[in-house]
Amino acid sequence: MSESPRSPHGPRAPYMRVLDSLTAAIDAGTYAPGDPIPSEAELCAEHGVARMTVRRAVRELRDRGVIYTEWGKGSFVAQAEEDDQGDA
Numbered sequence: 142m143s144e145s146p147r148s149p150h151g152p153r154a155p156y157m158r159v160l161d162s163l164t165a166a167i168d169a170g171t172y173a174p175g176d177p178i179p180s181e182a183e184l185c186a187e188h189g190v191a192r193m194t195v196r197r198a199v200r201e202l203r204d205r206g207v208i209y210t211e212w213g214k215g216s217f218v219a220q221a222e223e224d225d226q227g228d229a
Contacts, residue, residue, distance in 0.1 A: 155190045159198035162188065167207060167218055174220045178208060 153161070163184075166172055179187065184195040199216055202208045210216040 155188070155194045156197040156201070159184060159188050159190060159195055160201050163198060163202060164207070172218045174218050176218050177215045178218065180215065 152158075163172075163178060167178075172178055178184075178199075181192055181195045181199070184190075184198075185192055188195070199208070199210070203210060203216070206219055206222070208216045209219050
């Protein structure tokens, strides 16, 4: 029997798939610190999701400090935080 699309044990939410994809690309160095991430329209087309889905994924990355957004310019990869242990 196939799984219902509304099953809580089914595939991840669409915004999580976008989030995972962007996180993997940033971790792999596809987007380096200071580089722009794709626009909302590009991400919508690439992942086949609605704009609100992309906005939720981008907001999550921004809340985590992985990216920052400049109004009218786009979203960019943030600098990695330095480990303070070696600075003492």
